[in-house]
Amino acid sequence: MLFKIESGSTSKSGNEFQTVELDRQNVDYTDCSKRFYQVSRDFSKQYAHIYSARLNTFRNILAPAIKKKWSNTYKILKLCELRDKGTTCIIVGTIFKHQELKPSILKELSDQLEIIPQPTRTYFVADSDSLVLEDELQRIKLVGDCIDVHQVVTGVVCAILGSEDEDGIFTVKDVCWPGCHIQKPLPKLNEDRFTAEHMVSLHLLMEWLCGLAGSSEYQGEISNIVRVIVAGGVFANYSTEKVLNESDVIASAELVDSFAASLSAVVPFDLMPGCKDPTGIMLPQKPFHYCLFPKATEYKTFNRVSNPYECDIGGFLCLGTSGEPIKDIMRYSKLDNSLDVLKKTLEWRHLGPTCPDTVPCTPCIDTDPFTIYNCPAIYFSGNSDKFATELYKGEDGQRVRLVCVPDFCESQTVAVVNLASLECHSMTFS
Template identity: 40%
Template sequence: MEDLFVVFICGLDLVHIEKTSLALRLFVNWIAGLIPDVDDVSTKVVRLIIAGNSTRTVHEKIKPTISLTSRRNEMPEVMESVKLLDSVLLELAQVCDVDVMPGEHDPSNHIMPQQPMHHCMFPKSIVFKSLNQVSNPYECEIGGLKVFGNSGQPVTNILGFCEISTPIDVLENCLKWSHMAPTAPDTLGCYPFYESDPFIIESCPHVMFVGNQSSFDTKLVEGEDGQVVRLISIPEFASTSTVAILNLKTLECYPMSFTT
């Protein structure tokens, strides 16, 4: 088996594209093969997973109000960011398969599990079969490996209510607990499932990731029955200009920065 790669990116924050336009352009040009690459990694990328918060990354709390008028000023910005996302996806979908997950601040339902963003928002890029709108959490199989992860809400919520200090440690514990969102529905909003729990991890994945974290981190963990799982914490691109690259052959994972 030859070296094949999956690229993880998140937190594009296209509402504030003026801050990241150059780094994002470098990334798009790199994955399209327009920038020389010593190891030819860009020519061997088989999947790009965009793990949420493509339109915006908002950390401050929104002030409660009984009127929606205070939010009307945001709507043109959000609409423009969705159009910009469509244009970016149009370029990316021409060079590799692209999976687009919704994030906490994307135009999708707020409670978990989040449904895929509607295809009507992407009139240009949706013509490519390589573009997939997917849910959050998201599970897929790539090159015989099971990949499973979320856009960050469950991990961020857990970090706020326990002494676990890093997203990678949260992922490892979720793997041990066999549950992706143990704080739902108590402190994490989720759809009321009565007969089954969609957050239960029924079979061990090969790769488990979380998006929209402050920095890149990764860890290889082994289970009692010999399972080997690669854990990945994906940093927000808007604040770090960094993506995570996974080698499907070796499960090696490393960051690549597009700072200028």
């Protein structure tokens, strides 16, 4: 796409206009979300398979982390191998969190039969919450100050150092988390390149992306935007209701398609689904059906992608979700900051540990698709309450730009990330 910017200058001969042509910058792009597209969807299977696959995967991931932290001082045992009470050892397992306020269909039915109205809850943490660690065969209760029950959630795999007492309770002396994965060297760019997440719906935003707003210098900067990612909720932005229904989808489909086509005409555009969009609710969510976008699909720059979504933009790995796993972790812990939760999931090396316990997901069999196999350069979460960003620096030199992208229909705000420096700022269109 060429931008034609005319800036007026006055000479003795009258008004003269200087024409400047700006090329939209291009970078290499690879969709790395294959594991989300091709996940097994055999609904005859139980969810025990995904926990088993997760535990097997993280045993291999935790092995070098355990050796680095504790050397070969202690034996690594399974729960069924615990024999000597009081002997310090290492157990690798999946955390399960007992929460009395956690929703239960059996409890709901019991309450209904007793005709006792129950208040609607959106936060399920109580002081009585406790932790157990489980592997393929057994589980054991955890106690100790080294692990905070309110800073973890069900589904996280870790290594626990401690010992079992006479009552069959495991006292935790230390914890080893998987940690952020080693990051491949980030490429160095000579010029700024920008990506923006969750850009939707306003004509002002469209004019900004097209280079029709601002001075020629400012328009030159806009030409450096190389990709746009909408992190879910695009249909919700065209609805006046809090909950999207069938009539909203039908009424907004043409508007969404026109917007997607207009945006794809000027910049490569990746569209992720979200929990309020017309697609399956179970994670990983497949891309939108192409029939919803008859105009936009004419453009090769328009990409219907999955949720979660992973891609390589000019050598920078970009990974994120539409926000469902992050919000769910905040409901079941005392982690009340989206950036803190993003950091935790990096350290846990898992996009959504509460899948399938409290976030619906497909019953995967052989693999857990939510494992973070490669350390991203940009890690984002959509539909957040407000814009927030931070540069995460890992123990092994990892640099990850964390971005909480706000709900556009509430904030009219987008996030802009500079690939050259990993700096990030917000833009508001209101």
